Amino acid sequence: MFDKYLPSEFEAKWRERWLKADLFKTREDEGRPKFYGLEFFPYPSGAGLSVGHARNYVPPDVTCRMKFMQGYNVLHPMGFDAFGLPAENEAIKRKSHPAPMIENYAANYKRQMDLIGIGFDWSRTFKSSDPSYYKWTQWIFEILFDRGLAFRKLAAVNWDPVDKTVLADEEVIAGRAERSGAIVEKKWIPQWYFKITDYAQELIDGLDTLDWPDGIKAMQRNWIGRSEGCQFSFAVAGVGEKEVYDLDSDHRGFEKGLHFDVFTTRVDTIFGVTFCVLAPEHALLDLLPNGPEDKQRIAEYQAQAKLLSDIDRTAENREKTGVFTGAYAVHPLTGKHIPIWIADYVLATYGTGGIMAVPGHDQRDFDFAKKFSLAIIPVIVGEGGIAEVEKFHAEGKAFEPKEGTLVNSSYYDGQTVADAQQNLGMRLESEGIGNRKIQYKLRDWLISRQRYWGCPIPVIHTKDGDEELVPLNALPVELPYVDHYEPSGDGTSPLAHIEEFVNCVDSDGRLAKRETDTMGGFACSSWYFLRFCDPENYEKAWSPESVNYWMPVDCYVGGAEHAVMHLLYARFWTRVLYDAGFCPVQEPFATLKNQGQVLASTPYRKSREGERLEVGEDGVLVSFEEAKILPEDDLTWRWVRMSKSKGNVVTPDEAVESYGADALRMYLLFVAPFHADVQWSNDGIQGMVRFLSRIFKFAAEVGPFYVSTWKDVLPFEELDDLSKKIRRSTHQAIRNCTNDLESFGYNTYVSWLMKYMNELNDSLDFARRRMDSERVIVLSLSEALETLILLVSVGAPHSADEIWEGLGKEGFTYHAQWPTHIDELAKESEVTIAVQVNGKLRDTLQVDAAIDDEKLKALAIASEKVLVYTEGKEVKKVIVIPGRLVNIVVAG
RNA sequence: GCCCGGGUGGCGAAAUGGUAGACGCAGAGGACUUAAAAUCCUUUGGUAGCAAUACCGUGAGGGUUCGAGUCCCUCCCUGGGCACCA
Numbered sequence: 001m002f003d004k005y006l007p008s009e010f011e012a013k014w015r016e017r018w019l020k021a022d023l024f025k026t027r028e029d030e031g032r033p034k035f036y037g038l039e040f041f042p043y044p045s046g047a048g049l050s051v052g053h054a055r056n057y058v059p060p061d062v063t064c065r066m067k068f069m070q071g072y073n074v075l076h077p078m079g080f081d082a083f084g085l086p087a088e089n090e091a092i093k094r095k096s097h098p099a100p101m102i103e104n105y106a107a108n109y110k111r112q113m114d115l116i117g118i119g120f121d122w123s124r125t126f127k128s129s130d131p132s133y134y135k136w137t138q139w140i141f142e143i144l145f146d147r148g149l150a151f152r153k154l155a156a157v158n159w160d161p162v163d164k165t166v167l168a169d170e171e172v173i174a175g176r177a178e179r180s181g182a183i184v185e186k187k188w189i190p191q192w193y194f195k196i197t198d199y200a201q202e203l204i205d206g207l208d209t210l211d212w213p214d215g216i217k218a219m220q221r222n223w224i225g226r227s228e229g230c231q232f233s234f235a236v237a238g239v240g241e242k243e244v245y246d247l248d249s250d251h252r253g254f255e256k257g258l259h260f261d262v263f264t265t266r267v268d269t270i271f272g273v274t275f276c277v278l279a280p281e282h283a284l285l286d287l288l289p290n291g292p293e294d295k296q297r298i299a300e301y302q303a304q305a306k307l308l309s310d311i312d313r314t315a316e317n318r319e320k321t322g323v324f325t326g327a328y329a330v331h332p333l334t335g336k337h338i339p340i341w342i343a344d345y346v347l348a349t350y351g352t353g354g355i356m357a358v359p360g361h362d363q364r365d366f367d368f369a370k371k372f373s374l375a376i377i378p379v380i381v382g383e384g385g386i387a388e389v390e391k392f393h394a395e396g397k398a399f400e401p402k403e404g405t406l407v408n409s410s411y412y413d414g415q416t417v418a419d420a421q422q423n424l425g426m427r428l429e430s431e432g433i434g435n436r437k438i439q440y441k442l443r444d445w446l447i448s449r450q451r452y453w454g455c456p457i458p459v460i461h462t463k464d465g466d467e468e469l470v471p472l473n474a475l476p477v478e479l480p481y482v483d484h485y486e487p488s489g490d491g492t493s494p495l496a497h498i499e500e501f502v503n504c505v506d507s508d509g510r511l512a513k514r515e516t517d518t519m520g521g522f523a524c525s526s527w528y529f530l531r532f533c534d535p536e537n538y539e540k541a542w543s544p545e546s547v548n549y550w551m552p553v554d555c556y557v558g559g560a561e562h563a564v565m566h567l568l569y570a571r572f573w574t575r576v577l578y579d580a581g582f583c584p585v586q587e588p589f590a591t592l593k594n595q596g597q598v599l600a601s602t603p604y605r606k607s608r609e610g611e612r613l614e615v616g617e618d619g620v621l622v623s624f625e626e627a628k629i630l631p632e633d634d635l636t637w638r639w640v641r642m643s644k645s646k647g648n649v650v651t652p653d654e655a656v657e658s659y660g661a662d663a664l665r666m667y668l669l670f671v672a673p674f675h676a677d678v679q680w681s682n683d684g685i686q687g688m689v690r691f692l693s694r695i696f697k698f699a700a701e702v703g704p705f706y707v708s709t710w711k712d713v714l715p716f717e718e719l720d721d722l723s724k725k726i727r728r729s730t731h732q733a734i735r736n737c738t739n740d741l742e743s744f745g746y747n748t749y750v751s752w753l754m755k756y757m758n759e760l761n762d763s764l765d766f767a768r769r770r771m772d773s774e775r776v777i778v779l780s781l782s783e784a785l786e787t788l789i790l791l792v793s794v795g796a797p798h799s800a801d802e803i804w805e806g807l808g809k810e811g812f813t814y815h816a817q818w819p820t821h822i823d824e825l826a827k828e829s830e831v832t833i834a835v836q837v838n839g840k841l842r843d844t845l846q847v848d849a850a851i852d853d854e855k856l857k858a859l860a861i862a863s864e865k866v867l868v869y870t871e872g873k874e875v876k877k878v879i880v881i882p883g884r885l886v887n888i889v890v891a892g
Numbered sequence: 893g894c895c896c897g898g899g900u901g902g903c904g905a906a907a908u909g910g911u912a913g914a915c916g917c918a919g920a921g922g923a924c925u926u927a928a929a930a931u932c933c934u935u936u937g938g939u940a941g942c943a944a945u946a947c948c949g950u951g952a953g954g955g956u957u958c959g960a961g962u963c964c965c966u967c968c969c970u971g972g973g974c975a976c977c978a
Binding site: 004213214215216217218219221222223225227229262263264265266277313318320343344345346347349350351352354355356357358362363364365367439440441560563564670671672673675676677678679681683684686687688690691693697747748750751752753754755758832833834835836838839840841844876877878879881884885887888889 | 893894895896897898903904905906910911914915916917918930931957958959960971972973974976977978
């Protein structure tokens with residue numbers, strides 16, 4: 001056995017043996033509990049894994065290993081999210097085909113995952129681009145289609161002029177494409193959508209059942225964007241509306257002519273409405289009773305609005321723009337005629353595309369009213385009364401209180417905001433003007449991509465213009481293998497130019513055309529966790545038994561960046577599959593944990609004049625070589641995420657080469673809490689090499705005395721002090737390590753191990769000369785050594801197996817049982833008690849752990865150090881916290 | 893603007909309302925060595941003191957409590973998400 005950690009001598013050997021022994025093959029033994037551990041389906045990039053990825057995979061590996069040793073059936077699979085834009089773009093750049101390229105990259109990922117000793121069951125692996133996989137992605141598309149949840153419509157979409165495809169809303173950040181950085185344009189193209197909006201409420205409600213980080217849940221709630229309010233109609237004046245009545249009249253003869261709906265969350269401000277605004281795209285605009293000049297003005301504004309990109313339109317502090325339509329609306333309660341305007345601050349895609357404007361109490365409406373000199377009526381006052389509202393207005397601010405009292409609101413005057421909302425909501429409903437409504441920000445999920453490298457949409461367009469699904473027995477619709485697949489840029493998919501692909505026949509045998517859009521990558525990753533339950537099924541996507549057994553995923557691990565994309569889509573698909581009777585659970589991921597990112601120090605220089613900066617950047621990325629020659633005051637080093645494009649990636653290969661896989665694993669566990677970001681440096685890894693070496697050294701010294709049958713012969717009582725101490729260390733370590741691993745405390749798990757090691761070394765100093773003669777000590781040390789190795793084995797499996805073998809053990813630590821602690825042995829015999837006077841620490845006492853409270857109290861009061869502070873004062877109270885402290889409260 | 897996090901030694905961090913800084917990294921001193929590396933030992937929040945010890949100390953200010961890093965209120969800084977969403 002080595003007496004220090006020499007990874008190059010044994011790590012590779014063990015990995016080979018694990019592989020040969022099929023160590024991580026999923027076990028489905030009866031009578032065992034199951035544990036499904038999963039990490040986000042990675043896209044295998046050409047850069048390979050960074051230590052950041054390693055930080056994603058090591059901790060769950062530790063948990064899965066422990067679960068297995070605790071007797072669970074563990075499913076811990078890995079596959080690759082191979083379809084999608086990044087792969088296709090890189091293949092184009094390399095002038096190769098994405099299929100073989102991705103094959104290589106995935107192989108490299110697998111090699112690196114093996115290199116750091118992750119225990120994946122590779123017999124279950126697949127890529128989302130495998131026809132045997134995407135056949136079932138298409139099958140799920142058909143389920144969605146049959147249920148009315150997949151549909152095609154003409155829509156203005158986010159068009160990325162660089163990647164030459166449309167993007168989902170989630171892929172657009174501040175008006176730019178998340179991936180290419182290009183300013184997103186609007187384009188009208190027929191597109192496929194999934195109707196995720198049907199599930200908006202379910203997706204909010206389901207969050208309550210999940211053990212997920214609060215931040216992610218909040219982001220999803222935010223993204224779905226539920227708001228409660230009222231929707232009601234405004235009649236357009238002069239087009240068939242019956243003349244209006246004032247409030248005090250009971251006459252309600254409202255007859256709708258031309259009208260439009262608005263949505264508001266603040267119906268209590270309805271008496272403050274002084275104008276209405278419609279989105280420039282609003283369908284009503286053509287029908288308004290106005291003159292040719294008005295129509296001309298509207299047309300001009302519409303044309304202008306169309307040219308604006310989203311980034312211009314939403315630019316910060318942008319001046320309000322808009323034009324008067326020349327038409328008026330009738331206020332449903334007061335009967336007053338109020339002007340209808342159009343403005344681009346009203347979005348056609350949210351709510352009804354029109355709003356009631358309350359300039360007194362909405363900042364946007366206020367700005368608009370000021371600019372175009374429209375009336376402003378205050379209708380809510382707070383404690384400061386009307387003067388407060390006027391002060392706000394004088395400062396250019398709308399008065400936007402959540403609570404307050406109504407004024408200028410007919411007989412609602414004096415009601416609170418909450419009451420008025422209630423009463424006015426009911427009033428609108430009872431009078432048939434509108435109803436209370438829940439509105440969501442969530443839009444339907446745009447799934448079409450006009451690109452080659454994706455899952456084909458299994459639809460045929462018939463001659464009559466109908467849409468037909470490709471029958472199940474004809475799936476998969478295979479992606480043709482072609483040499484030229486560059487995007488055309490005209491809004492059609494590259495597949496549209498491949499005649500053998502496009503031309504087909506419909507169910508009646510007539511000539512028809514295939515759908516040529518492919519699905520965005522998020523479709524593929526919305527169900528892979530189900531396929532892992534039964535990956536080799538060629539009859540079905542999965543068997544009911546397999547998903548009944550394994551689902552849901554017990555612990556899902558990945559970065560927070562997918563909060564509103566993958567994690568929302570996967571929940572949606574799972575719910576649809578549940579409703580269709582194919583999946584036993586509504587929520588796929590019972591527990592979700594986000595690991596922190598690994599950041600690398602990266603050089604940036606100040607921007608030169610006229611240089612355009614990337615979104616959110618205030619400097620220009622430079623290479624490490626360039627940084628060396630740049631003047632210091634031109635350079636700033638920033639902690640940013642490791643990525644190929646930033647040239648700051650540290651690979652696990654380098655770290656394994658220099659320090660060993662186990663040292664890297666342990667360091668990644670130890671360096672910070674799991675969820676926290678890490679600023680990468682090699683400084684700390686050396687400490688792990690030292691720690692592992694200490695384990696080897698201990699094992700080398702104690703190993704020759706090791707008695708494998710210690711469990712059968714080690715007495716429980718009548719231990720001498722040293723044996724007691726050793727056993728106490730051991731059982732405390734088991735308790736603390738296990739507790740922390742159960743709750744994602746990987747960093748403190750390593751701390752406990754180190755502390756345990758330190759304690760054992762202390763004990764060994766005393767045990768050394770007694771080992772020849774005193775069997776109990778040898779037995780206690782045997783227990784300690786074996787426990788140490790098993791506790792370490794999940795974090796540093798290569799080293800553990802190496803020592804295990806050195807002790808003459810057969811097989812692998814993975815097949816050993818995870819140790820359990822005995823409370824009695826873990827208990828301290830003596831404890832340190834803090835003695836406080838008025839909450840300030842004044843003394844500490846070493847006492848027997850079993851001491852009773854009264855005795856302890858007496859000891860504390862009698863302490864000399866305490867007497868200094870209590871002498872001559874009245875003791876008012878003494879608080880005793882057993883095993884912890886005594887607090888003496890004195891007067892004065 | 894709205895919604896989530898986070899602010900603790902030189903650094904990474906730990907702490908069911910109960911001795912703040914466990915466990916490491918880095919530093920200092922020492923042992924071993926011809927020397928270095930490695931290893932081992934001692935030491936390290938600040939101020940004062942030879943020392944015992946005292947006082948201060950978890951972003952700031954208040955509060956609750958016998959006792960607050962931890963709970964409550966106000967504010968500051970910082971990371972992230974959303975954002976003309978009515």
